[in-house]
Amino acid sequence: MNTEIERDLELVDRHMPPDASSVVPGFDVSPWPDRIKILFIAVNDGTGQLALDEEHRAIRKTLARRRDRFEFEPLLAARVDELGEELRDHAPHIVHFAGHGTTAGELLFNDGNGALSRVSADAFGSLLRALGGNTRLVVLNACFSREQARAVCDSTGLAIGMCRQISDRAAIAFSRALYGAIADSRSVLEAVRIAQAEIKVIGALGDAMVPELFVRSGVDASRLCLPRVAARTQRRSLLWKLVRHIVVPSALIALLIMAAGARWYRTAGGDDFAVKVKFVDEARQPVKLSGNARLETETYTPTVLVESSDMALFEQVPHRLNGSDAGFTVDSRAFRIASPARRYQLQASGIIYLELRAVVTVTSGTVSFAGERLPGGRISLAGRDCSGDIRNGYFEIPCADVKLPVKVQVHEPDSYGRRICTREFVLQEQTSNELVLGACPSSTPPPPPSCPRSPEELIRSEAAFAQHQDLGSLVALFAPGATIRDVLNDTRQPPRERYRAEFARHRFLTASHADIQCEATGPRILLCTSSSAGTFDDGHGYSNPPRSDHWVVERQGTCWRIRSLAINAAGKSFNQAEETAP
Numbered sequence: 365m366n367t368e369i370e371r372d373l374e375l376v377d378r379h380m381p382p383d384a385s386s387v388v389p390g391f392d393v394s395p396w397p398d399r400i401k402i403l404f405i406a407v408n409d410g411t412g413q414l415a416l417d418e419e420h421r422a423i424r425k426t427l428a429r430r431r432d433r434f435e436f437e438p439l440l441a442a443r444v445d446e447l448g449e450e451l452r453d454h455a456p457h458i459v460h461f462a463g464h465g466t467t468a469g470e471l472l473f474n475d476g477n478g479a480l481s482r483v484s485a486d487a488f489g490s491l492l493r494a495l496g497g498n499t500r501l502v503v504l505n506a507c508f509s510r511e512q513a514r515a516v517c518d519s520t521g522l523a524i525g526m527c528r529q530i531s532d533r534a535a536i537a538f539s540r541a542l543y544g545a546i547a548d549s550r551s552v553l554e555a556v557r558i559a560q561a562e563i564k565v566i567g568a569l570g571d572a573m574v575p576e577l578f579v580r581s582g583v584d585a586s587r588l589c590l591p592r593v594a595a596r597t598q599r600r601s602l603l604w605k606l607v608r609h610i611v612v613p614s615a616l617i618a619l620l621i622m623a624a625g626a627r628w629y630r631t632a633g634g635d636d637f638a639v640k641v642k643f644v645d646e647a648r649q650p651v652k653l654s655g656n657a658r659l660e661t662e663t664y665t666p667t668v669l670v671e672s673s674d675m676a677l678f679e680q681v682p683h684r685l686n687g688s689d690a691g692f693t694v695d696s697r698a699f700r701i702a703s704p705a706r707r708y709q710l711q712a713s714g715i716i717y718l719e720l721r722a723v724v725t726v727t728s729g730t731v732s733f734a735g736e737r738l739p740g741g742r743i744s745l746a747g748r749d750c751s752g753d754i755r756n757g758y759f760e761i762p763c764a765d766v767k768l769p770v771k772v773q774v775h776e777p778d779s780y781g782r783r784i785c786t787r788e789f790v791l792q793e794q795t796s797n798e799l800v801l802g803a804c805p806s807s808t809p810p811p812p813p814s815c816p817r818s819p820e821e822l823i824r825s826e827a828a829f830a831q832h833q834d835l836g837s838l839v840a841l842f843a844p845g846a847t848i849r850d851v852l853n854d855t856r857q858p859p860r861e862r863y864r865a866e867f868a869r870h871r872f873l874t875a876s877h878a879d880i881q882c883e884a885t886g887p888r889i890l891l892c893t894s895s896s897a898g899t900f901d902d903g904h905g906y907s908n909p910p911r912s913d914h915w916v917v918e919r920q921g922t923c924w925r926i927r928s929l930a931i932n933a934a935g936k937s938f939n940q941a942e943e944t945a946p
Contacts, residue, residue, distance in 0.1 A: 396457065396500070396588065396589065397457065398433070399432075399433060399434070399435055400433060400434050400435070400457045400458065400546075401434075401435040401437065401454060401455065401456045401457050401458070402423075402427070402434060402435070402436050402437065402456060402457070402458045402460060402543075403437050403439060403450065403451070403454050403456035403458070403459050403460065404420060404423065404436065404437065404438045404439060404460045404462065405439045405442045405447075405450075405459065405460065405461045405462065405463070406419075406420060406438065406439065406440045406441070406442065406462045406463060406671070407441065407442050407461075407462070407463035407464065407471075407472060407473050407474060407480075408463065408464075408671050416440075416462050416463070416671040417669070417670060417671040417673045417675075417677075418532070418536055418671075418673060419462050419505070419532075419535060419536045419539055420438055420440075420462075421677065422536050422539060422540040423436065423460070423539050423540065423543050424436055424438075426540050426543050426544045426547065427543055427547060429547070430547045433547070434547070437454050437456065440669045440671075441474055441669060442463075442473055442474065443473060443474045443475065443476045444473035444474065444475055444476075444481040444483060445475075445476060447473065447483075447491070448491055448495070451491065451492070451495050451499075452495055455495075455498045456498070456499060457498060457499060457500050457501070458499070458500065458501045458502075458503065459492070459499055459501075459502045459503070459520075460502075460503045460505065460539070461502070461503065461504050461505065461506060461509075462505045462506070462535075462539075463506050464480070464506055464507065465504065465506035465507050465508045465509040465512060465526070466482065466508060467508045467735055467736055468482075468860060469484060469485050469508075469511045469512055469515075470482040470483060470484050470485070470512075471483045471485070471488060471504070471506060471509070471512060480756070485511060485512035485513075485514075485515035485516060486515055488512065488515075488516060489515050489516040489518060489519040489520075490519070492516065492519045492520055493519040499519075499520045500520060500521060500522060500588065501520065501521075501522045501523070501524070501552060501588075502516045502517070502520050502522070502523040502524070503523075503524045503539070503542070504516070504523065504524065504525045504526065505524075505526070505530075505535050505538070505539060506526060507526055507528065507529040507530060508526065508527075508528060508529070509525040509526045510525040510526060510527040510528075510576055511525070512525055513525025513576070513578050514578050517578040517579060517580050518580055520580075521579070521580045521583045522552055522577070522578070522579055522580070522583065522585055522588070523577075523578045524542075524556065524575055524576065524577050524578070525575070525576055525578065526574050526575055526576070527573075527574055527576055528574055529574075530571050530574045530575070531568060531571055532796075533566065533568060534563045534566070534568040534571035534572075534574070537559075537562050537563050537566050537568070538559045538560070538562065538563055538575050539559075540562070541555075541558055541559035541561075541562035541563075542555050542556065542558075542559040543555075544558075545558045545559065546589070549589050550589055551585065551586045551587060551588055551589040552577070552585045552586075552588045552589070553577065553585040553586040554586070554589075556575065556577045556585075559575065560572050560573065560575060563575075655669075655670060655694055656668070656669060656670070656694070657669075657670050657676035657692070657693070657694050658692070658693045658694075659676075659678055659690055659691075659692060660690060660691040660692070660693065661688050661689065661690045664682065666678050670694070676692075676694075726760050726761065726762050726763075727745075727760070727761040727763065727766055727770070727772075727791060727794055727795070727797070728758070728759060728760045728761070728794075728795050728796075728797070729758075729759060729791070729795065729796060729797025729798060729799060730757050730758055730759070730797070730798050730799065731743065731754055731757060731758075731759055731774055731799045731800075731801065732757060732798075732799070732800050732801070733784060733800070733801040733803070734803060734835075736757075737756060737757020737758075738754055738757055738774075738776065738801070739754075739756060739757070739868075740753075740754055740755065740776075741753075741754040741774060741775055741776040742754065742774075742775040743759045743761060743772055743773070743774050743775070744761070744772065744773055744775065745761060745763060745766070745771070745772055746770070746771035746772065746773060746788075747771075748763060750762070750763030750766075754774070766794070768791065768792060768793070768794065769790050769791060769792050770790070770791050771788060771789070771790050771791075772788070772789055772790075772791055772799075773787055773788050773789075774787045774788075774789075774799065774801060775787075776801075784801045784802070784803060784804070785802055785803065785804040786800075786802025787801065815922065815923040816841070816923060816924045817922065817923070817924070818924065819880070819882045819890050819892050819915070819917045819924055820880050820882075821924070822841060822917055822924040822925070822926065823877050823880055823892065823894055823915060823917075824876070824877055824880075825837075825841060826838065826841055826877070826926075827875040827876050827877050827896065827898070828875075829841070830863065830866070830872050830875050831872045831873070831874060831875045831898070833867050833871065833872070835860065835863055835864065835867070838859065838863050839859050839860050839863075841859075841925065841926055842859045842925060842926045842927075842929075843918060843920070843925040843926060843927050846858075846859060846925075846926055846927055846928055846929070847859075847928055847929075848862040848928075848929045848930075848931065849928065849929070849930040849931070850930075850931055850932055851930055851931065851932045851933040851936055852931075852932040859926075859929075870900045870901060871900065871901040872898055872899075872900065872901075873898070873899045873900060873901055874898045874899050875896070875897075875898035876896065876897055877894045877895070877896050877913070878894065878895050878896075878897070879893070879894055879895045879910045879911070880892060880893070880894045881893050881894075881911075882915075882917075888918050888919045888920075889916065889917070889918050889927075890915075890916075890917050890918075891914070891915070891916060891938055892914075892915040892916075892917055893910075893911040893912075893913065893914055893915070894911070894912075894913045894915070895907075895908050895909060895910045895911065895912050895913070896908045896912065896913060908932075908934065909934045910934070911933075911934055911935070912931070912932060912933060912934040913929065913930070913931050913933065914929070914930040914933045914936070914938055915928075915929055916928045916929075916938070
């Protein structure tokens with residue numbers, strides 16, 4: 365190990381999260397078995413935003429040198445309705461999720477109808493716990509998966525998550541180094557440190573501390589590792605004697621018989637075969653694609669999924685197809701292409717290079733604002749009559765003959781009411797563009813997060829944070845599991861969903877609470893009422909009557925938190941559900 369990596373490991377060690385070292389000596393998870401099964405779950409949205417095929421290839425290549433100790437099971441384009449069945453059938457020791465995460469603490473899976481379905485961390489952890497204790501480690505290689513990993517580690521003992529967005533290059537380097545270290549009999553704790561240092565070595569310094577290891581209390585991550593080779597020498601010596609005196613002679617005899625009378629046996633095996641495709645548009649810019657790639661011969665037609673790549677890897681192409689003619693076809697949302705009329709000769713363990721042109725060129729990427737994907741809107745190319753919709757943060761602009769770089773403009777529906785000042789961008793790539801809208805500067809900074817020391821301060825803090833659209837601080841005022849009930853239409857929503865919908869409709873220029881009255885129902889529980897007033901950015905004002913908001917608040921240590929909130933409840937009394945809210 366060189367000096368630079370040693371320095372990086374020391375730096376990473378000083379910044380390891382407390383969860384990774386706060387363990388109880390003497391209590392440990394079960395050791396790794398003789399053969400570790402890894403379930404690689406990949407979920408993309410069809411636009412090729414993540415280089416999942418590159419990550420899949422990097423892990424598979426890293427584990428190839430220890431085929432006797434690892435079993436690698438890929439689950440590509442994972443569907444939410446098949447998740448439980450796959451986990452039950454494979455019973456993996458390591459679950460590796462590569463895909464999208466949301467800031468709300470959810471993982472995204474395909475729903476089988478072309479859309480994405482959200483799975484909460486609690487639900488994912490409950491599924492792992494219900495299926496038994498076989499899983500030792502969960503790796504969530506998805507943006508904003510820190511809280512998911514924290515919740516899942518209660519079920520598995522160890523989990524790795526990302527505290528924010530991470531680049532594809534850093535995510536792939538982390539996975540490759542992590543499994544390489546585990547294969548070298550390093551402990552999980554050492555493997556995470558080495559993988560974090562690897563991110564720094566490749567130059568992605570800003571992403572080195574994004575992956576975090578979470579450890580359940582009583583589990584020692586420094587003791588979970590593969591047995592080293594030296595500990596198995598005696599057993600392997602006995603095994604080698606058995607192989608040398610019995611297995612090898614028997615195998616030689618069988619091969620001689622088969623070579624004499626069954627020449628087809630040699631051709632029944634297979635090897636990897638790849639199609640390297642150079643996609644070009646009229647400007648001769650290379651373009652990656654996502655979709656299904658199909659190899660066509662007279663007797664063999666395999667199909668593989670390609671995720672944001674120009675390489676289609678077909679595993680185990682039979683040797684008997686060497687020299688056969690084959691065609692190549694790709695079906696995707698961005699391209700619909702096929703190899704020219706002439707066909708190509710296959711050579712197992714080889715690569716053929718094709719230069720193909722797309723029928724339709726699509727410029728794609730993501731759009732976000734204030735840390736969240738933009739739910740809707742339009743995006744257009746400057747100077748061209750080409751535009752596309754923004755759906756759930758992703759955009760596609762179908763337009764032929766696009767010359768890069770190109771300027772685009774984002775158009776958001778006025779109904780959202782967000783104060784966005786940065787809307788124009790210059791795209792340097794055909795795909796995987798990440799556009800971040802800029803907010804207009806505010807003359808009054810939002811108030812800092814606080815620990816309300818009284819019920820009155822807690823209720824007034826809600827109005828202050830709502831005035832500045834400080835969603836994170838608003839949610840922090842509520843206890844876990846709290847809900848907001850709208851008495852007017854008898855609906856309940858989690859605080860995050862309720863305030864997000866409010867901010868999408870309008871902006872609070874002023875907001876306040878008055879006539880706050882509280883009465884105790886227990887040593888730590890108070891029932892409070894208040895009225896609210898303020899103005900919106902559209903010039904309209906509002907003034908609710910006294911006792912229009914019902915609060916159930918609870919003292920947690922020295923701070924107060926909201927257990928439930930009922931709005932539009934003027935003249936109503938607290939009902940049993942509100943008084944017993946969790």
